[in-house]
Amino acid sequence: MRLDKFLADVGLGSRKEVKQLIKKNLVKVNGSLAKDGKIQVNEKTDVITFDEEPLVYQRFFYYMLHKPQGVISATEDKRDETVLDLLADTDFRDDLFPVGRLDKDTEGLLLLTNDGQLAHQLLSPKKHVDKEYFAKIEGVVTEEDIRCFKKGFPLSNGEMVKPSQLFIESVDEVKQCSTIRLIIQEGKFHQVKRMFEAVDKKVTYLKRLRMGSLVLDERLELGEYRQLTDAELNSLKPE
Known part of the structure; x- marks a missing residue:
């Protein structure tokens, strides 16, 4: 690949910005000063340094x-x-983005990446990727709700939602509240909240637990993150 692409991919800046780094004699290839960003390098075998520090090539994060x-x-x-x-x-990059959205008041699993192809695989409705949530509900969730969710139904504005899997975790008849798990394969705006509003109930707390094969690491405190393991990444990518 071209040297300027290599430098941009490892996060040193845009193609234009890394050219300035080369002009300032900060980049070496196999011990020799690089003079042109257009030269071809082998990201696996060439030793490329920036300000005397070796660079390890990684395209996707x-x-x-x-x-x-x-x-x-x-x-x-x-x-x-x-x-x-x-x-x-040290981890921030301009090309990172969240895969899908969680509402401002929703907690839980969110994948950050710069891999657009993987994001498409996870978000495309045609791929039928499960998204599992835990929620606290104001109201008593019933077996009738389970049957309704299983069939699919219209929201208050008439928009149809596809069949989903609703599981009742607990019900408090006195306090008139419930906890549930819900598995959907869509990502409509405020979908989980709107689904329960359609059956006259209200979501008071919402947390995403899983997206496809990727399960939230509960060892992560709120606001914490980590890189995916090789096993997690391999399980997400199609065969």
């Missing part, structure tokens, strides 16, 4: 984030803190 409430699923925002603001300076 994958982080599992335990998203807290109050943070929005966006790459930038002028008012609110974003999920990318939670990354350490």
